Amino acid sequence: MHTVELYGRVRRAVVVEGKGKRQVAREFGISRHMVRKMLQHSVPPGYQRKQPARRPKLDPWLGTIDAILQEDQNQPRKQRHTAKRIFDRLREEYGYGGGYTIVKDFVRLKKLRGQEMFVPLAHPPGEAQADFGEAKVVIGGVEQTAHFLTLTLAYSDECFVMAFPAETTEAFLEQSGSALANAASHLRRLAISQVESQRVRCCMKRTTDFYAPVGALLLAFVVFQGCNALNPLCGSARPAPIIASLSVNTITFADVQQGFLLTVNGSDFVSASVVVIDGTAISTNILSSQQLQVTITTALISGPGTASVTVNTPSGNSGLLGCTSGGTSRALNLTIT
Template identity: 50%
Template structure:
């Protein structure tokens, strides 16, 4: 290919100085056809093939290659054909004798031709996009996989992020409630992918059937929803970009916190500080551009949505209620009764006849057993023989004086001493465990080895007075009525003559 300098010299010699094409060809040492081409273009046009090159060996297999590429679109990205794999299959299965290079060129051109082209989008104030991401974090010294909820405001690039132990419907709805409170309003429209957390199923005409919990959330806040095409993440590219931004900036290095609540407080602060950034192509900060979003938001309702999954169940004969494969305890008085289960992100509440009878920290492991030992103490008082094998009491950490009190009670009274010890434990149903343990230790110091003594010491501590036994609590004990002494009653002890003498002397 001739250089631009040669083009300039030839064109000047012919077009300006009047040199003929024959003379120019002889002078510059090029063919006359090349001189003609140089006069047509101001600079070298580059090599251009008049017709695409066709390989006689590859042409019979082009239809087969196209079919392989079409079938790859429905396969996982990491299990699609490479050029080398197509080459091997054509050789072994169909007798292809051509080379790998010409095949690779053809595959590359076909893939470029089939790539999707996108239209730049504009975003109105008050719209939002939602998605989940995954990343690792160290919580309370343990490395765990977290699922973080992201809400992005495409018009202003405002964002909200909150992490959860699992990507469940309760976390999905709680993320909305927290995001609305963070932004101080409700977006008019929110775009989602076709997650099962929001979409129960896609109907034949493309309409979506909302999940029950998401429908309740939408009815409470009255925002409009939109769903992207299945498998097309670019439909909500803003929040997809936010998910990656959070992973690269909020999660690097791997964050460590004492609890998820502490980590989420850190995320909220990072979202606020990001508001000062001026992004590429913008002249204002994110916070300044969010004013338009805030003006378009709908107001928050007076009462926030209760982001819980509600289910019904029945307490078993062992006072256990099953929720999401895990068993949670209730007080034994509610065994065999119908209950309502409210599953939140961080806890499970169990309600019976309108009253919350149990609340547990939610566990996301499967087939786990979560029991509160206090729920079984009333039954153990009637069945003290099961104290040592009671599974709900496994892992209940009690102070050393409490264990010493049990040994002394059982050594003194046997089975009744064990029952009295269970009565001491039942004080934890109404008072802090640390206070009960203190009362036990104080009773041991005084040598008072009984339930009554521990209770009396505990109540005296609460009332800030010296320990005093309340006899009204023990009607079976004999009582002594002590009246006020009258000094004249002592006259009955003095003889009559002596009393007369004393009266005369006083007169």
């Protein structure tokens, strides 16, 4: 592959300096045909296929593949053929004896529409996605529409599917309850795809209006197994405080006698968090979710020694949902000399 720089030097030698094509070919070690090509193009034109690629083993079945892909346009998206399924059908139904790769490449080109974009996805364990949809099924020789709910655990690809002949509130409740119960030991986060069906939306609204209290308890105790901060129902749950450092680690007893202002640094502090010194909760000034301030006096410290400093956050009103809430941080020592 010749570089853009070489193209420029050859063109300059012929066009600007007036050298002959034979002479330029000898100087640059290329053929006269390549010199003529470089004069026609200012940059390397790249490889261009003059004729479509021949597929002698696949060509007799191209019409069959086109027909399968055309039929797929009338089917729900999730029931359309993959390249692997087309390959299997060609072998089983039409006696195709070629390989899979050539079938896959041809199907990919046929399905390609515009420029493809790929976004890498990573799913931690416990993440699930729920989708509602419909599919054409044959039951007892009769084709009919089935309305289904599928719940997929993305990390393991474990899948749960339940279908009903109609979109009703009863069907929606049965599907949702069975899906959540099936994934109870794994589920930590659930995403529901956009619901296009007006009937399913109606069922979801009815469920929210009439079954919210029961649904909350069921989801908290059955699905989330007692639940924790990952539970989306634990909106009133308070995080356990984390203490990182004190503004000082050592003070004098004279400082205590004058009333020493101590700053506690950390995270997940809330308005109900309090600083506890040697087991006694004291009046606390909330500066932010990362800083608390208290005044240390002789009412707490009677003389030199070491005091234990912790932060406590009382539990919220989320106990009815089975949610863990609040807690006590680790202890840091404050030395009084």
